[in-house]
Amino acid sequence: MAPKVLISDKLSPTAVDIFKNRGIEVTYEPDLGKDKDKLAEMIGQFDGLAIRSATKVTDKLLEKADNLKVIGRAGIGVDNVDVPTATKKGVIVMNTPFGNSITTAEHAIAMMFAVARQIPAADVSTQAGKWEKNKFMGTEITSKTLGVIGCGNIGSIVAARGIGLSMRVVAFDPFLSVDRALELGVEKVELDELFRRADVITMHTPLTEKTRNIVDAAAIAKMKDGVIIINCARGGLVVEEDLRAALDSGKVAGAGVDVFVEEPAKDNVLFGAPNLVCTPHLGAATSEAQENVALQVAEQMADYLLTGAVTNALNMPSISAEEAPRLTPFAKLAEQLGSFAGQLTESGLKGVRLEYEGDVAEMNTRALTSAALTGLMRPLLQDVNAVSAPAIARERGINVEEVRREQRGAYENYIRLTVITERQERSVAGTVFTDGKPRVIQVKGINMEAELGTHMLYVTNEDKPGFIGRLGTTLGEAGVNIATFNLGRDTRGGEAICLVEIDEPASQDVLKAVNALPLVTQVKALAF
Ligand SMILES: NC(=O)C1=CN([C@@H]2O[C@H](COP(=O)(O)OP(=O)(O)OC[C@H]3O[C@@H](n4cnc5c(N)ncnc54)[C@H](O)[C@@H]3O)[C@@H](O)[C@H]2O)C=CC1
């Protein structure tokens, strides 16, 4: 069945065309993001949700999103998405990190000039026939200091534009390296120094608990008298009441505000302040940027839904379209190994070690580890998937270790998964042959070669003659048909393992009967 995608915010028609052309059923409801009840009613039918900033993807909405696999943000900020809850539910959240950055940087520069030359107010006055030439005295930008808070994609474009305008640029960004600052031609400074030195301050950080209220009354007090403040990033970065007071007092000479704590902003404390220029979250609103983000989000979501390729996800490692098909059998193997170990693990899991050897060591092992963790935890948590598994493992304090060895052993590729519990370590290993089929090749250090079917019996016993015949007879008498039978032992007369594929799940009576056989040490029904 074709996957279904809902677009709940205004997106360029390009997105609709791409989804359709790729065989995805698409519902375009550009105003749905504003109607959370209707959205909650509809969301259950969809595999994908494409949004901008108006749709709020809350935990309540996600509760109803039973089929959702991917949320695509046609833009950058995902503060309107509850990413931790989406991750726990196994829903990928992806954005388009570059599509609108130039446009947004240009908006910040436009705001700087609009404020410095009071263009909006001068326009209103002029069109009212007032010709107030002396009222609108401006500020020259050349040689002034531009303070950039957050010097990532957008901040660095703003910095470059600032330098192009002959400004001196200082930047505060804890993740900005000295080399990158040099390359950009900006001076890396601490926040207080930026506040002290900048004539114009512009913000380009995401909204996080660290950046919320970064510009409040105390910060403004450290700034130059007559500073200009520009916010084209997120509403919560500035305490609106404090900015209003500073505009009223003249401490801040002017502000350009594109984003608000509450959006749509209908009745904001800032409105009506002197020399305030506002726009309704227009940072990304150019046809060029909207084409970019619509095209990119639709391609990324379609890739994921149709091929499993992952690009620009915030909660999952990337998997390219080329590697997705190559990775699939290994992901299946990793998940089967995890599932095998998970079904045999009864006491508290402390850690998991994944060893990748040969060709597979050069693949995207993070994605394979996620698949292994999914298999491992599924016996406990039905809804876990490769998106949620690493987060759940972390939350539960399960230590995950990855070892990669590129040299080949007896097999071209080899994955060994070891679970570490309070009581013991247990390993299971497998490979993918050239037929693309995963095989288990070692259980607890005992070699064998088994393809895992849907229903399996796992039996450990003492290696003595006559056991296999008795096991076969017991299963036959119980009406259980054997599909495949795989054997291994550590030493002659030592510990032996049978992995038996059966056509139907083993009943409790069958398990009891097998358990009662002489020499049996453990019997377990496994399902894959
Ligand atoms: N007004 C609008 O329409 C638009 C607004 N935005 C906003 O702009 C933000 C930035 O976008 P990009 O530059 O693409 O993101 P980015 O991730 O490339 O850059 C953000 C920078 O902020 C820095 N940062 C993080 N925490 C910080 C802190 N506590 N103090 C100082 N710097 C910190 C990071 O190190 C990073 O370099 C987005 O998160 C979004 O909220 C983005 C697009 C359009």
Ligand SMILES: O=C(O)C(=O)COP(=O)(O)O
């Ligand atoms: O990309 C971003 O972070 C933006 O803020 C753009 O928002 P929008 O898509 O225009 O609602």
